[in-house]
Amino acid sequence: MNQPPASGTLFGHPKGLFLLFSTEMWERFSYYGMRALLILTLVAATESTNPGFGMSNGDALLLYGYYTGLVYAATLFGGLIADNLLGQRKSIILGGTLMAIGQYTLFAATPHSMSLFYVGLGFIIAGNGLFKPNISAIVGDLYPQGDARRDGGFTIFYMGINLGAFIAPLVTSSLGESDAFGWRYGYLAAGIGMTLSVVIQLLFAQKYLGDLGKVPGRIASRSAAGTPTPLTKVEFDRLRVVLFLFIFVTMFWLAFEQAGGLMSLFASEHTDRMVGSFEVPAGWFQSLNPLFILMFAPVFAWLWVKLNAMNKQPDAPIKILFGMLLTSIGFLFLIVGVFEMQVNPSAKSSMMWLTLAFLFHTLGELCISPVGLSLMTKLAPVKLASLIMGVWFLMPAVAHYLAGFVGAYSDTAGDNPAVVEFAASFGVQAAHAGLLVVFGGIAVSLVFFAVVLWMLSGTLVRWMHGAERMQS
Template sequence: MGHPKGLFLLFTTEMWERFSYYGMRALLVLTLVAATDAANPGFGMTTAEALKLYAYYTSLVYLTPIIGGWLADTFIGQRRAVVLGGALMSAGQFTLFVATPHSLSLFYVGLGLMIIGNGFFKPNISTMVGDLYDQGDARRDSAFSIFYMGINLGAFIAPLICSTLGEDPAWGWRYGYLAAGIGMALSVVIQLLFAQRFLGDVGLEAGAKRSLAASGGVKQPLTKVEIDRLRVILTLFIFVVMFWLAFEQAGGLMNIFAQDNTQRMVGTFEVPAGWFQSLNAMFILIFAPLFSILWIKLNKIDKNPDAPIKIVAGLILTAIGFGFLVAGIFEMQTTGDGKATMIWLVLAYLFHTLGELCISPVGLSLMTKLAPMRLASLVMGIWFLMPALAQLLGGLIGAYSERAGEYQAVRHFAEGLGIRAEDAGILVIFGSIALFLCLFAVVLWLISGKLVVWMHGAEKGAPANTGQALSEEMEVVGDHEAMRKSHQ
């Protein structure tokens, strides 16, 4: 395919890491809330306790890449950081396997190993993809397109295997973590066996040495244009945090909704709740190319929206997704078993993915355009602080759903709409998130003109054709997904 063989080594390494992460994420909350005396026993936490723990875990997962990236750049290099991080995450998954369902303390140790390992792995694997190519090499954009497909392939198949095992009482939650651990171990083994052969010296030297040589050690003050562009980054911080706060309900409250409030029977087969975690990756694989083509088509007729307006659209699309969940709650009041059909969750994941495609690649691309070269790492740190903060706040808000229905005003409001008191909490949370997304979208739309002025033409220089636009769109999504997604 005209690419270095090292690209496909990194593709496979990242695919198995994403398999491991998303397989584990699909099981985490469900394991924590499963009763200790159930047919498939867990740790017997309340929904609020489980979602708080999920919030702390996922926020730290997003935070530690800042530290891991700095350590790799300064001391150990990307290659060693990836292997070290992968080994720690593999050990973490196997620790979860041993701990479930007997030892919550050991389970916490496993989560800690996952957090530390992720910090080393995520910020460095995609850096090595770029380092396979010389500056200006036209193949680099295409390389990230290929790498991106590996990311989402791993994210797609993970819940199908790990949730199938974990949610089946004949196997149990622990075997889902075992499958995730095996996937992570494969990622490490592949690196150890083939890295030197296919990567050569890529990722061995700490980035600080290369950066110092390139800059000559000369420091320059920030210009007015650079200061204005930093203002844009800090302003968008607020709106992107709101998006991630809503989007990351997928692994928490929406996961609980899938298990407890969704009719998942197809004939005699019950769809595992964790399978819904694959929908986001599947929809990304379908719609990311279409969005890339859309932007270039709009650009050709001079109708391509500025980045702040695309983010506005992403917020509204995500709000619509939560609107479908609210519709599902209303349907729950009319069914004999008190559960909603699966279509509402599918539609919610669809619109959340469409919102993500308006915000995630656009936002990351904008960060790289606005960041002064000498502050690029700091700006990327700010980007990863957004989902880190959002994960914490989102998990706490999700946890609040269990107590929200206890307030008399909330119960009266829900009953006035014909909603049972026990469903009042999730109605208020899903509905409030949709409302606040719309309010944030309106505010961003009102100030978007000023933000565009502060950008000083950073978005100019559009791709020349559809193929180039598709590659660039895939590249920025791939960069982000490799360190977040989730993948993100």
């Protein structure tokens, strides 16, 4: 007999949600702790007191784009493996173990061996591919179809992601940017966090999740006669929604993921980080996004449930549209920061503009990421649950890859006379022309895609066939 998840609720949600919250929290501590160090480690001079690998900004941003793109692209294969072979639970354990190995490999590699560093990145890519789509799919399985708590549940789960992401840079950057310890000890701390994630899942999953996620989706979807059931027209239509949203959500992630690349360098090189005699570590700015998530996620979770009770909750495409517009506003603050640097050759941007950018990017993220995670579980057929979640994470994969090129362009745009002339018309120096063009171009593009999504939203809602409204 199959063991069901633990009965009863905690704060109105299944108890298993909070186990998954804890597991994901430590996994994200590991990932974001490492991400806060990656660019800075790559560009740190080889002969400095805290040596790195001595890459140029452009080359480091490209490598960052390749790596983060592959991290999320691997989720497509992880979803396939879980749906057809391992099931979600085994995939989570195997993926977490591979990521822990990867972090410890980065610890061993830094700053002496770039080849070994690549091996560590490879382990993290493979591990994330198995871990990320499957833990998110199980969150959706905790709720029956049409349960109004599901969006709120994903928002709470998202708080777990961001609690880990908030703590991580404070620990790993404090270690990694310190001459007394060095970059490698930040990666060691990330490895310890990942190990805790795996241990928590091994100890408590059976008690709180029962047999949920143990059987591969393709097997679970077989009919009583033992044969796979074909997709229905409604299921095909819902998959069309996923494909259409791919374009818009990818554009959002392209913008949002400048945080770990170009915005990280902006914090390090162009932001006045002095508070009295203390210089704020550049990596600490990576904690702003998760801090704002923790502050505002409960508000959004309450808001969606409240609007649903009033029958006024916006459909998912409209939420995504608002998220893109809010993110665009965030880039306008970065543009203000670029203009502030034009006062004199040594002027830097105030931390206020970077902080406001992270705030509005976060508000945009809350309208898109947890909502999208929830939507994928509503639209996906049972047999394709982990695969469709992998498709969701393929969106940031493509975006990360493109974001690397967009960010790297800011390093070479000053060599383009047309760009320099355009920036000069706004009173911006050639040295900052790339920042103006990239930040401004992203802001305008987000508004354009939001308008197109608004025009398509009615069709997308029809193709969803009431997936957000159905009751079990």
